[in-house]
Amino acid sequence: MYIEKLKEKYFLISKYGTAAALLEWDFETHMPKKAAEKRAEVIGEISGKAFEMAVSDEIGELLMKSEEESLNEIDKAIVRVGKKEYEKFKKIPPDLFKEINISASKAQAAWEEAKIKNDFSIFQPHLEKVVELTKKMADYLGYDExxxxxxxxxxxxxxxxxxxxxxxxxxxxxxxxxxxxxxxxxxxxxxxxxxxxxxxxxxxxxxxxxxxxxxxxxxxxxxxxxxxxxxxxxxxxxxxxxxxxxxxxxxxxxxxxxxxxxxxxxxxxxxxxxxxxxxxxxxxxxxxxxxxxxxxxxxxxxxxxxxxxxxxxxxxxxxxxxxxxxxxxxxxxxxxxxxxxxxxxxxxxxxxxxxxxxxxxxxxxxxxxxxxxxxxxxxxxxxxxxxxxxxxxxxxxxxxxxxxxxxxxxxxxxxxxxxxxxxxxxxxxxxxxxxxxxxxxxxxxxxxxxxxxxxxxxxxxxxxxxxxxxxxxxxxxxxxxxxxxxxxxxxxx
Amino acid sequence: MYIEKLKEKYFLISKYGTAAALLEWDFETHMPKKAAEKRAEVIGEISGKAFEMAVSDEIGELLMKSEEESLNEIDKAIVRVGKKEYEKFKKIPPDLFKEINISASKAQAAWEEAKIKNDFSIFQPHLEKVVELTKKMADYLGYDExxxxxxxxxxxxxxxxxxxxxxxxxxxxxxxxxxxxxxxxxxxxxxxxxxxxxxxxxxxxxxxxxxxxxxxxxxxxxxxxxxxxxxxxxxxxxxxxxxxxxxxxxxxxxxxxxxxxxxxxxxxxxxxxxxxxxxxxxxxxxxxxxxxxxxxxxxxxxxxxxxxxxxxxxxxxxxxxxxxxxxxxxxxxxxxxxxxxxxxxxxxxxxxxxxxxxxxxxxxxxxxxxxxxxxxxxxxxxxxxxxxxxxxxxxxxxxxxxxxxxxxxxxxxxxxxxxxxxxxxxxxxxxxxxxxxxxxxxxxxxxxxxxxxxxxxxxxxxxxxxxxxxxxxxxxxxxxxxxxxxxxxxxxx
The missing domain is CATH 1.10.1370.30 (Neurolysin; domain 3)
Known part of the structure; x- marks a missing residue:
């Protein structure tokens, strides 16, 4: 059964998800402050690895093949939800993803400064960029109305x-x-x-x-x-x-x-x-x-x-x-x-x-x-x-x-x-x-x-x-x- | 310079090392007790990934090529220590590694029971297995006297x-x-x-x-x-x-x-x-x-x-x-x-x-x-x-x-x-x-x-x-x- 292989793969990915979640939880709760910069890189690597596995062709194929099998209600839901997620991410070009992430982290820094200084103009150009990229993303994702x-x-x-x-x-x-x-x-x-x-x-x-x-x-x-x-x-x-x-x-x-x-x-x-x-x-x-x-x-x-x-x-x-x-x-x-x-x-x-x-x-x-x-x-x-x-x-x-x-x-x-x-x-x-x-x-x-x-x-x-x-x-x-x-x-x- | 590529690779591996170390630290300090079983699997996966990268052929080649470059004292030490580690792990067949890990974790469980019950015979067969495998490992590692x-x-x-x-x-x-x-x-x-x-x-x-x-x-x-x-x-x-x-x-x-x-x-x-x-x-x-x-x-x-x-x-x-x-x-x-x-x-x-x-x-x-x-x-x-x-x-x-x-x-x-x-x-x-x-x-x-x-x-x-x-x-x-x-x-x- 391909559905079993698919689940195994999801379980494997979820281990990287666990690691990333713990790294983030620690970042917000217990991490000593001097560790922040390097930690952000570690989170990026580990969650990037999970993402890479989640959008891999292997997952795509397993989803397709599982869909053709005779499945119980739960397994059907796994394939349906999994496929929706998979297709969503596949629609967005990886370069756009990266650009959004980079722009968003710059925008956040600008937003923090703008808020402290009570000056929207500091944030404005960054927000413009983020809006532009988000619209692009929406267009890739597609919509009717x-x-x-x-x-x-x-x-x-x-x-x-x-x-x-x-x-x-x-x-x-x-x-x-x-x-x-x-x-x-x-x-x-x-x-x-x-x-x-x-x-x-x-x-x-x-x-x-x-x-x-x-x-x-x-x-x-x-x-x-x-x-x-x-x-x-x-x-x-x-x-x-x-x-x-x-x-x-x-x-x-x-x-x-x-x-x-x-x-x-x-x-x-x-x-x-x-x-x-x-x-x-x-x-x-x-x-x-x-x-x-x-x-x-x-x-x-x-x-x-x-x-x-x-x-x-x-x-x-x-x-x-x-x-x-x-x-x-x-x-x-x-x-x-x-x-x-x-x-x-x-x-x-x-x-x-x-x-x-x-x-x-x-x-x-x-x-x-x-x-x-x-x-x-x-x-x-x-x-x-x-x-x-x-x-x-x-x-x-x-x-x-x-x-x-x-x-x-x-x-x-x-x-x-x-x-x-x-x-x-x-x-x-x-x-x-x-x-x-x-x-x-x-x-x-x-x-x-x-x-x-x-x-x-x-x-x-x-x-x-x-x-x-x-x-x-x-x-x-x-x-x-x-x-x-x-x-x-x-x-x- | 290959040494720069080598270092990049080590930095990458160390991110998985950070994740594994945090997962282990959390295991020993803050983790809720019901999470223990799954957590052990996550630690296994993430540290396994780090190990896999550390013993990859890519690292081996980078070490070899870096060694031939003209290096400063620090970089020389990186290559020397890295190579020693690399060769050490390469000498041990991966299956033996796995067998040792599995036997050791069984032996630990037996040891815990033996200690509580004050009964060495519970531990003995497991320790015999671990000793046998450790001797094998030593023979693979090699020695003179x-x-x-x-x-x-x-x-x-x-x-x-x-x-x-x-x-x-x-x-x-x-x-x-x-x-x-x-x-x-x-x-x-x-x-x-x-x-x-x-x-x-x-x-x-x-x-x-x-x-x-x-x-x-x-x-x-x-x-x-x-x-x-x-x-x-x-x-x-x-x-x-x-x-x-x-x-x-x-x-x-x-x-x-x-x-x-x-x-x-x-x-x-x-x-x-x-x-x-x-x-x-x-x-x-x-x-x-x-x-x-x-x-x-x-x-x-x-x-x-x-x-x-x-x-x-x-x-x-x-x-x-x-x-x-x-x-x-x-x-x-x-x-x-x-x-x-x-x-x-x-x-x-x-x-x-x-x-x-x-x-x-x-x-x-x-x-x-x-x-x-x-x-x-x-x-x-x-x-x-x-x-x-x-x-x-x-x-x-x-x-x-x-x-x-x-x-x-x-x-x-x-x-x-x-x-x-x-x-x-x-x-x-x-x-x-x-x-x-x-x-x-x-x-x-x-x-x-x-x-x-x-x-x-x-x-x-x-x-x-x-x-x-x-x-x-x-x-x-x-x-x-x-x-x-x-x-x-x-x-x-």
Whole structure:
């Protein structure tokens, strides 16, 4: 059977993937600083070797021959997903790949400088180059209606720009209106989360949350990184990172729960998928739906705090002066603000829409890179009613465009929408869900996710998966209902 | 120039070396336990790839062609050392290599079980296999006088068994006599180091010692491992590990200083040697001379404690009831004991001689594996005057033979001897050395080592290097003088 040979080859490639992932994890967590320069070269070599093997003619032939064999459902999915990846990379000339990588790393350096100096003009020529190359790449990848489709497909396979726009329209309207409505509500006091909290104790609280979520510490670990991330080093090795701000408890706790959500997904993918094309999440957005589910839907719920309050008070006794409800409200403070990564659940998607609209227009030549600061600020005014005083808090805040990651931003929004849609269905399937969470029993929720989502790995496209799980395609109404329902309580409307 | 191509190739191979080293470091320090099985396979693949490249015909040709070019001293050394390594590995059939690796890993598992169950018979058949294969390997490597020479050369290039025996003879006689003499001296009180010491504070003390030694934390880090080790991940990335015993301060402090000594050596090898055949220590024994120099000659000296006493009392105020001299004596407690790794400076080399004599006899078929427990116990009686009550504290205590590392043990002893010989010369070159150390100024010592030893990397064979540094070949008399001089003070003789 060629399929067996194909799998062997994937397992072999995944060993280089493990090495590269560990080299990167170490780079972000433990590596001594003087080692950085050489380390980058090592990562380049090892991941380059994995890539070279993945796009080799041998893989191409094995895929073709396996496809002709009589395969079970899992093996079919391996071949289908493997072939899609393979063809995608084969379409792009290796020289263009290299050029993109080089330009992206120069653009990142320029972006860092531009952000520090608050000077978009430093970044502009580099971003122009990256946009130009990304458009070229999109053209190689191919599309029917919209060049942006080719990029979107890299992160959310199967989704079209036109569909995305249809989802965004009503959502934007709703969010802008709802934000205004919140102004009439009762603002919670979020200062209680912004006092001095020693790092060691924050760590303890984070670990308690992860244990509650059933994150498997024998198959993972938690470290510190400047920008928290989750990484799967290999089978039974899914690591998360978090960060600590001595004056903000939200930062570490919700970073940890968010990454914990990603990690539960990865830990729930069947071990026999590991190293294969299906041994991954269904898409960036489905991945984000898992992190946001745990971070926001569970972690920022009243039911969660009714249980976790005891842990909070054990670690930080000063919270005994507050009720679980006050904490629930404090962690759901809504604010029109400049920075996406600090945005709450109501404003977050507006930050994303703005980015999506700008990048879609850029890729289709409807705006130019030089227009970005102005367009950014106009949209901020329209959607959030505020304009950043400087580009470093505006158009320069995110690194994604420097990396050439156009098409990535929508995943964040889609993740929020998926999570609400999944949650709706989960509540129907588990009527006692709220009670369980109040009692600190998260297993029914986790088991549901495991069965419906995690155990499928990347066997299905996100569209298919959502339909299988919820009976319908992506529908933003569940998110809007969730937001209204929750924040009416928080703001006593 | 072929030499440039050769170096490029070595740099490339070293990237796989970095990946493998990090995978192994992580395995021993941070990896979640469920990941162990798969990780072992990844390490096998990546280090196998590095090995495959290192023994490729391409390297062989580049070495040959480079040798014919007009080279500077450094490049000549690269070719000479590279060629020796290359030819060594070429002499051994790849199948034998594989068989040794497989047998060694089975033997290690059997050894672990045998040690736990205190049953040599579990280990015996596996050790027989490993010995048989090791003899085969030695025959492929070749030798003039003694089959053991071929193995010794793997760890201590150039040294002959006959020379080693000449060094051992007077040393054994001296140590046995001197041990008896110590019985007449005043036994120090070592109980002061064996109370409860919280791990966090032990860590602080270890870090203070490393800082004092000028270990560069921007090019390294300290973690915890069951068996402390030092590893060079790559340029500017030399990591040490230590371990903590809550009831024994010696364990962490001297493990740390010992590994710190190894690390200073690696950090002192010129960055431009990194990744090349000369970018390493001169030999296992020279490496050990550096760790033992810092651990014993410096770290267990009265002068060291006259300075470090203040740090000790700052971290553990209870020591203010003792004088630096009492601590100096406590850490130099001599005892006839069963376990090599716990042995003091006087008895340590006796443990090594015993192992050397047994393995040399095994390799030359003068004894059989089945005789080992008996031979072991006889020699323990002759050299140390004690006989272990069980094999787990006797012949089963070390893992080396399970690994097939015959020829390795002498390095430990040679390291002790070299360190004393270097120290003798260092004192001549730096008359104010004791005063400097008393004042916590270790730079003169470090600079001397850097200039004379570290900066040479693996350019010279250990014999050559010792001659260059001290003006003569290895001579055990410096170690004997050092021991007598120091322990006469400790035991008030």
């Amino acid at each position: 919209n060049r942006y489709d080719a990029l979107l497909d890299l992160y959310e396979p199967g989704l079209k720009t036109s569909e995305l726009k249809k989802v965004i329209e009503p959502l934007r309207k709703f969010l802008i209106q709802y934000l205004n409505k919140l102004d009439e509500g009762k603002k919670p006091d979020n200062s209680i989360m912004k006092r001095y909290f020693p790092i060691e104790k924050q760590k303890e609280l984070s670990l308690r949350a992860l244990k509650l979520m059933k994150y498997d510490f024998d198959a993972g670990r938690m470290d510190v990184a400047m920008h928290p991330f989750t990484t799967t080093i290999g089978a039974n090795d899914v690591r998360i990172t978090t960060r600590y701000n001595e004056n903000d408890l939200n930062d570490s706790l919700y970073s940890t729960i968010h990454e914990g959500g990603h990690a539960l997904y990865e830990q729930g993918i069947p071990e026999e998928f590991s190293g294969l094309p299906i041994g991954d999440g269904a898409s960036m957005a489905i991945h984000e739906s898992q992190s946001r589910f745990w971070e926001n839907i569970i972690g920022r719920s009243l039911e969660f705090w009714e249980y976790f309050y005891n842990d909070l008070v054990e670690v930080f006794p000063e919270f005994k002066d507050y009720t679980p409800e006050e904490i629930f409200k404090a962690v759901n403070f809504v604010e029109r603000s400049f920075i996406r990564t600090e945005a709450d659940e109501v404003t977050y998607n507006l930050h994303i829409m703005l980015r999506f609209e700008i990048e879609e227009a850029l890729i289709n030549d409807r705006i130019k890179v030089e227009d970005l600061p102005e367009v950014w600020n106009e949209k901020m005014k329209d959607y959030l009613g505020i304009v950043p005083g400087k580009d470093s808090e505006g158009v320069l805040q995110d690194v994604h465009w420097a990396h050439g990651s156009f098409g990535y931003f929508p995943s964040y929004m889609l993740g929020n929408l998926y999570s609400a849609q999944f949650y709706k269905k989960m509540r129907e399937d588990i009527p006692e869900l709220d009670d369980k969470i109040k009692k600190g029993d998260f297993e029914p929720a986790l088991n549901w996710l495991r069965e419906k989502i995690h155990s499928k790995g990347k066997m299905y496209e996100p569209g298919e998966l959502v339909k299988m799980v919820t009976g319908e395609l992506l529908n933003p109404k569940y998110f809007m209902e969730y937001i209204e329902n929750k924040f009416n309580k928080v703001y006593e409307l | 003694n089959r053991y020479d071929a193995l010794l050369d793997l760890y201590e290039p150039g040294l002959k068994t006959s020379e080693l025996k000449k060094v051992i003879e007077p040393l054994r006689k001296f140590l046995i006599q001197y041990l008896n003499k110590l019985d007449e001296g005043k036994k120090p009180d070592n109980s002061i180091m064996k109370r409860y010491f919280p791990i966090e504070k032990q860590k602080e003390l270890s870090l203070r010692a490393l800082k004092l030694m000028k270990y560069d934390f921007d090019a390294g880090r300290m973690d915890v491992a069951m068996h402390p080790f030092t590893t060079t991940i790559g340029a500017n990335d030399v990591r040490i590990t230590t371990r903590y015993n809550e009831n024994d301060l010696n364990d962490s402090l001297y493990s740390t200083i010992h590994e710190g000594g190894h690390a200073l050596y690696e950090q002192g090898i010129p960055e431009e040697f990194s990744g090349l055949p000369i970018g390493d220590g001169a030999s296992m024994a020279i490496h050990e001379s550096q760790s033992r120099f810092w651990e014993n000659i410096i770290g267990r000296s009265l002068e060291f404690w006259e300075y470090f006493y203040n740090d000790l009392v700052e971290v553990f105020p209870e020591f203010k009831d003792y004088t630096p001299e009492e601590i100096f004596k406590a850490v130099n407690f001599v005892e006839r004991s069963f376990i090599r790794t716990e042995a003091d400076e006087v008895t340590y080399n006796l443990h090594i001689m015993l192992r050397f004599e047994i393995e040399e006899a095994l390799i030359n078929d003068r004894i059989k594996v089945e005789d080992l427990p008996e031979v072991w116990n006889e020699k323990m009686k002759d050299y140390l005057g004690i006989v272990p009550g069980k094999d787990s504290e006797g012949v089963l205590q070390d893992v080396h033979w399970a690994h097939g590392s015959f020829g390795y043990f002498p390095s430990y002893m040679l390291g002790n001897l070299y360190s004393a010989q270097f120290y003798k010369k260092m004192r001549e070159d730096i008359p104010e050395l004791d005063d400097k150390i008393k004042k916590g100024d270790f730079e003169p010592a470090l600079n001397w080592l850097r200039e004379k030893i570290h900066s040479k990397g693996k350019m010279y064979e250990p014999g050559e290097l010792v001659k260059m540094v001290t003006g003569e070949l290895l001579n055990p008399k410096y170690f004997m003088e050092y021991i007598e001089n120091k322990f006469n003070k400790v035991y008030e003789l």
